[in-house]
Amino acid sequence: MSSGKRGMKATKSCEGGGVGVSHGIALKVGVAALVLCSALLLTSCDGTIEMEGLFGEAPALTADVSADDPSRANPGAPRDTTPVVLVAEQPGIATYDHDKATLDYSNVAAGYLCVRNNMAGVKVMVIMTVPDGNQYKYPITESGVFQTIPLSRGNGVYQVDVYENLYGDSYAAIFTQQVDVALADEYGAFLYPNTVVRFSDGDEAVTLSRQLATNATSDVEVVDQIYMWVVQNIEYDYEKAETVAPGYLPDNADTLRTKTGICFDYAALMAAMLRAQSLPTKLDVGYCGEAYHAWIEVYTRDAGWIRKKIEFPGGAYVRLDPTFDSAGKGTGDVSRLVGDGRTYQPMFYY
The missing domain is CATH 2.60.40.10 (Immunoglobulins)
Structure with a gap:
C-alpha cells in the first residue's frame, strides 16, 4: 500500500486493506504485502506489530469529554427504548x-x-x-x-x-x-446502518438493544448496560484473529451466535445496538499503541461525545473499548492495556 496519493490510470490495483485501510491507491502491489496489510486491520488488536510508516502520521486525538457535571448523566424519566433503524433512500435526484x-x-x-x-x-x-x-x-x-x-x-x-x-x-x-x-x-x-456497521429492523442485535436498555432512564445508562453486556458475554477469538480473511466485515448475527469475535466484531456489534437506540456512534479504526485496532465513540444528550471514558453510576470510569475490557468482564482495571487513553490514534471513522 502507498502512504501517498498516486495519479489516476485506466487500470489500477485497488486491493490491500478491505474497508478503510489505505490512504492511497497502490499500483501493482505484491499480493503477499496486500494480504498482510489487510490482515493487520482485523488481527492486530492484541499484538505489538510495528506499524510506523505504513499509513503515515495518524491524526491527533481530540480532548476527553468528561461528565464533570453529574447532573448531565443523572437518571430522569424512563427512556423510550423502542429501536429506531433508519433506512437509506435512493430517490434518484442526484x-x-x-x-x-x-x-x-x-x-x-x-x-x-x-x-x-x-x-x-x-x-x-x-x-x-x-x-x-x-x-x-x-x-x-x-x-x-x-x-x-x-x-x-x-x-x-x-x-x-x-x-x-x-x-x-x-x-x-x-x-x-x-x-x-x-x-x-x-x-x-x-445513526444509519452502512457497509461496516450492518443492522436491520428486527434483527437480533436490534432486538437485544431494546432488552438491554429496558428500565434505563438516560442515554448514559443505555450505554452502560449495552457496554457491560458486550464485555461480559463476548469472548475474544484468538484463532479467528490469526486466520481472518482479507476484506473481512463483521457479521453481528454470527458474533451473537458464537459469543466470540475480534476487535472489529466487538465494535460493530456495540455500534449497531447503540445506533438502534438512537445514539450516534462512530466505529473508529486506528492505532492503540503499536496495534491496529477498532473501538467506538458514542454521543449522548447527557454527556456529549464520549470518546475515551464515561462516568457511570458509582463514579467509576470505563473505557469504551469493549475488546480490551472483555478480558476483565467489565470489572477489572484495563489501564495496563489502554493507558490513559492517549495511546488511541483514530485514522478512519465509520
Missing part, C-alpha cells in the same frame, strides 16, 4: 448512472451516499477520498443492491472513484464523481 455501477448521492445532507454494483459476478471497488485527504475503500460484491457509505468526515468535497475488478488485484476505472457535502445534522452519518 446520480451518476453507468451500466456497471450506479452512484446515488441525493441524500448527502443526511450523511450518506449509496453505490450499486450492476454487474453479476464481478466485484466493484469504491475508493472515496474524504475532505481530510484520507482514502476509504469499499469493496462491493453483491449485485443489484445499493450499499450505504457514510460521509463520516463532515462537510466538504468527497471524491468517489468507482472501479471494476478485472482479475486478481487489477481494476479498471468506471467513473469518478465529486460530491459537495453540507450536512444537515453532524450526527446523521453515525
